[in-house]
Amino acid sequence: MSIIIQKYGGTSVGNFEKLFDFENLNKIADNVISYQQKGHKVVVVLSAMSKATATLLDMASALSKKKPDKRETDALITVGEQMSVALLALILKDRGKKAISLNAFQAGIVTDDTSGNARILTINKKKIKELLDDDTIVVVTGFQGTDKANNITTLGRGGSDTSAVAIASALKSDVCEIYTDVAGVYTADPNICEAAKKLDVITYDEMLELASLGAKVLQIRSVEFAKKYNVKLKVLSSFLNQGEGTMLISEEDSMEKPVVSGVVCDRDQARITFKKVPDIPGISAKIFVPIAKAKIQVDMIIQNTRADGKTDLSFTISKKDFSSALEISKQIEKKVKAEGLVTTEGGIAKISVVGIGMKNHSGVAAKMFKTLSENNINIRLISTSEIRISCMVDEEYAELAVRKLHTAFGLDIKKKSK
Amino acid sequence: MSIIIQKYGGTSVGNFEKLFDFENLNKIADNVISYQQKGHKVVVVLSAMSKATATLLDMASALSKKKPDKRETDALITVGEQMSVALLALILKDRGKKAISLNAFQAGIVTDDTSGNARILTINKKKIKELLDDDTIVVVTGFQGTDKANNITTLGRGGSDTSAVAIASALKSDVCEIYTDVAGVYTADPNICEAAKKLDVITYDEMLELASLGAKVLQIRSVEFAKKYNVKLKVLSSFLNQGEGTMLISEEDSMEKPVVSGVVCDRDQARITFKKVPDIPGISAKIFVPIAKAKIQVDMIIQNTRADGKTDLSFTISKKDFSSALEISKQIEKKVKAEGLVTTEGGIAKISVVGIGMKNHSGVAAKMFKTLSENNINIRLISTSEIRISCMVDEEYAELAVRKLHTAFGLDIKKKSK
Numbered sequence: 001m002s003i004i005i006q007k008y009g010g011t012s013v014g015n016f017e018k019l020f021d022f023e024n025l026n027k028i029a030d031n032v033i034s035y036q037q038k039g040h041k042v043v044v045v046l047s048a049m050s051k052a053t054a055t056l057l058d059m060a061s062a063l064s065k066k067k068p069d070k071r072e073t074d075a076l077i078t079v080g081e082q083m084s085v086a087l088l089a090l091i092l093k094d095r096g097k098k099a100i101s102l103n104a105f106q107a108g109i110v111t112d113d114t115s116g117n118a119r120i121l122t123i124n125k126k127k128i129k130e131l132l133d134d135d136t137i138v139v140v141t142g143f144q145g146t147d148k149a150n151n152i153t154t155l156g157r158g159g160s161d162t163s164a165v166a167i168a169s170a171l172k173s174d175v176c177e178i179y180t181d182v183a184g185v186y187t188a189d190p191n192i193c194e195a196a197k198k199l200d201v202i203t204y205d206e207m208l209e210l211a212s213l214g215a216k217v218l219q220i221r222s223v224e225f226a227k228k229y230n231v232k233l234k235v236l237s238s239f240l241n242q243g244e245g246t247m248l249i250s251e252e253d254s255m256e257k258p259v260v261s262g263v264v265c266d267r268d269q270a271r272i273t274f275k276k277v278p279d280i281p282g283i284s285a286k287i288f289v290p291i292a293k294a295k296i297q298v299d300m301i302i303q304n305t306r307a308d309g310k311t312d313l314s315f316t317i318s319k320k321d322f323s324s325a326l327e328i329s330k331q332i333e334k335k336v337k338a339e340g341l342v343t344t345e346g347g348i349a350k351i352s353v354v355g356i357g358m359k360n361h362s363g364v365a366a367k368m369f370k371t372l373s374e375n376n377i378n379i380r381l382i383s384t385s386e387i388r389i390s391c392m393v394d395e396e397y398a399e400l401a402v403r404k405l406h407t408a409f410g411l412d413i414k415k416k417s418k
Numbered sequence: 419m420s421i422i423i424q425k426y427g428g429t430s431v432g433n434f435e436k437l438f439d440f441e442n443l444n445k446i447a448d449n450v451i452s453y454q455q456k457g458h459k460v461v462v463v464l465s466a467m468s469k470a471t472a473t474l475l476d477m478a479s480a481l482s483k484k485k486p487d488k489r490e491t492d493a494l495i496t497v498g499e500q501m502s503v504a505l506l507a508l509i510l511k512d513r514g515k516k517a518i519s520l521n522a523f524q525a526g527i528v529t530d531d532t533s534g535n536a537r538i539l540t541i542n543k544k545k546i547k548e549l550l551d552d553d554t555i556v557v558v559t560g561f562q563g564t565d566k567a568n569n570i571t572t573l574g575r576g577g578s579d580t581s582a583v584a585i586a587s588a589l590k591s592d593v594c595e596i597y598t599d600v601a602g603v604y605t606a607d608p609n610i611c612e613a614a615k616k617l618d619v620i621t622y623d624e625m626l627e628l629a630s631l632g633a634k635v636l637q638i639r640s641v642e643f644a645k646k647y648n649v650k651l652k653v654l655s656s657f658l659n660q661g662e663g664t665m666l667i668s669e670e671d672s673m674e675k676p677v678v679s680g681v682v683c684d685r686d687q688a689r690i691t692f693k694k695v696p697d698i699p700g701i702s703a704k705i706f707v708p709i710a711k712a713k714i715q716v717d718m719i720i721q722n723t724r725a726d727g728k729t730d731l732s733f734t735i736s737k738k739d740f741s742s743a744l745e746i747s748k749q750i751e752k753k754v755k756a757e758g759l760v761t762t763e764g765g766i767a768k769i770s771v772v773g774i775g776m777k778n779h780s781g782v783a784a785k786m787f788k789t790l791s792e793n794n795i796n797i798r799l800i801s802t803s804e805i806r807i808s809c810m811v812d813e814e815y816a817e818l819a820v821r822k823l824h825t826a827f828g829l830d831i832k833k834k835s836k
Binding site: 019020022025056060063068087 | 437438440443473474476477478480481482483484486487489490491493494497500501503504505507508509511512518519521523524568569570
């Protein structure tokens with residue numbers, strides 16, 4: 001008797017513009033019931049139907065002259081998941097199953113008070129367990145919680161994955177299945193690279209690098225959470241006959257340790273460069289402390305010392321943060337005695353190769369640079385982590401770079417011989 | 419510094435099929451802010467946009483083969499009001515006002531556990547008062563509560579009125595304004611009777627008789643509540659320049675005590691007759707105890723003793739309960755030795771005249787019967803209360819009966835002399 005958490009994303013649930021189309025919800029019900037019949041206890045975590053959250057967000061923007069209030073925006077958009085869970089519970093009960101829908105306040109999903117981007121603090125596992133022990137299928141709203149003052153909060157983009165992993169962790173479930181519209185995690189975006197293949201396993205750390213780099217399969221926070229609490233996470237397609245998906249595992253459990261597991265491209269990049277800053281201690285702090293205070297997440301930071309004892313300091317951020325970051329940079333510019341700012345908003349892309357095996361293999365960076373160079377792709381910035389190498393290139397070369405690197409690192413799917 | 423509760427009905431809030439039309443919500447914001455600027459503390463209670471609840475109920479029916487589960491139906495349909503309150507709070511905050519939306523679980527509106535038709539037990543008045551004392555406009559979901567086990571419940575049709583009155587009572591507010599799409603309470607339905615006029619005041623008891631008889635201005639339970647806790651209730655139009663509305667008052671405060679305040683017609687009538695039942699004690703109990711157990715509300719009960727020592731026993735119910743009541747009646751039929759059942763589902767209408775002054779005036783019934791008779795309208799059943807006389811007539815004569823009685827009791831609006 002095992003506990004399984006199943007999370008279904010928006011497109012798997014339905015479409016807010018086709019309120020009376022229950023085909024997908026019925027498919028979910030089929031799948032959930034089949035697991036129950038195999039003897040599993042099932043907790044279902046649902047996103048809002050596709051276009052629900054977007055429509056509700058658009059409403060909030062449309063009626064506001066200023067930036068919509070965050071608390072009330074959360075109160076508004078969370079009705080999307082509330083509809084999903086009630087509808088699935090209605091279907092399950094109509095089929096004679098014991099089922100119950102739980103909104104965040106009912107499941108006791110308590111978060112901090114950061115409207116729009118809250119973190120889960122606790123979950124009322126006792127209540128959920130009692131329901132499971134009573135053979136009830138528990139259907140919980142993803143993406144949302146309530147803070148200690150009972151305000152409704154949301155967990156940020158893709159937050160339903162985090163809800164699922166947090167519940168899996170709280171219940172010590174055997175596996176947390178994330179149903180999505182792709183068959184699993186690929187070595188590259190199949191839309192860019194035809195030769196991309198699905199991975200059967202991937203380590204949490206690799207997935208973290210991939211998630212943060214723009215592979216939109218899983219929310220990064222859910223992977224961190226899964227790693228920290230050792231939740232067995234599985235990504236699979238909500239449509240049948242799509243195979244077994246991809247299992248996320250810890251490094252210890254990884255047998256193969258491929259040098260490169262995947263190649264990803266992130267176009268959501270903007271860059272700001274402080275030109276000719278004096279190369280003295282404390283400069284970086286002067287720049288990055290105010291930026292961190294504004295809750296802007298800096299991705300790459302590159303400092304090139306020049307011959308004249310000055311340095312060019314560049315950093316990249318996501319496009320949405322560009323205008324705020326630029327405003328702050330302008331305030332700092334004089335303080336750090338920069339000779340101007342250079343900015344790039346869009347038009348660039350970050351190409352990264354990721355692999356747990358890099359730790360024990362040298363030559364990956366060299367091979368990457370050589371491959372790009374052979375294809376006349378100019379590298380603008382470079383950054384690395386223990387299991388990742390990233391190069392910033394002009395956006396027009398991004399897809400070519402992915403394909404060439406995918407081939408160079410031997411990731412291409414083997415074509416069947418005739 | 420007075421506390422005012424303002425409740426706005428669905429058509430006053432918006433339309434679920436025009437999600438991006440915020441004109442009405444902005445008008446509500448105007449009105450609320452104008453009251454605040456006059457120095458009042460305002461609690462706003464909102465219904466779902468028109469067509470929201472109906473659409474959500476239709477979804478629940480469409481996906482169910484059986485009768486949709488009540489708990490989950492409540493969980494689904496309550497998102498309607500949740501959207502309304504978040505949207506109004508967004509508008510108020512966008513205009514720089516302090517405002518907060520509260521769902522039932524946040525306002526601590528605790529009900530019993532009767533899904534679909536729950537009764538309010540308590541309200542967290544401390545929380546609402548604190549917010550009001552902080553000059554915050556508090557926007558609360560109507561129609562809904564949570565039971566003690568934290569399940570979401572709804573209060574039944576028109577339940578938002580009850581929410582408003584319950585909050586008014588809890589906060590000991592000075593007045594509870596019910597904004598609706600009519601200008602107040604009329605002596606008859608203006609759609610039926612052109613000569614109908616708006617009443618400036620009406621007693622709770624008269625309103626109770628009118629509400630239960632089909633004048634859909636206020637939910638009956640809200641009037642009972644208002645009477646019991648002496649809440650000053652005012653019905654008025656949410657559209658400007660429609661005058662002062664109708665104030666509900668207690669009998670003691672009523673100066674005029676009109677003999678007849680209004681004439682109403684209720685078409686939602688079905689009738690079941692047990693034919694030739696032996697006229698012995700205990701028969702009524704055998705019939706009405708099982709019907710009450712099925713939570714079917716019986717309206718009129720008429721027993722005509724026949725010459726043969728047997729009796730024909732008729733009762734009326736609302737059309738929606740007809741099939742369940744008939745099923746139960748068939749089971750009882752033999753037990754009470756009836757010689758068959760006669761049923762009428764629709765095709766009949768109950769015409770009632772209501773007035774607090776009836777208590778001290780005789781001749782009202784006689785005048786009613788005479789008026790109907792003069793117009794060749796046959797009376798099928800008669801029932802009376804202290805301040806009401808009701809006659810069941812064939813539906814085709816219903817409107818004629820209303821108009822003739824309206825004239826006969828001197829209620830017609832005085833035409834301006836030329």
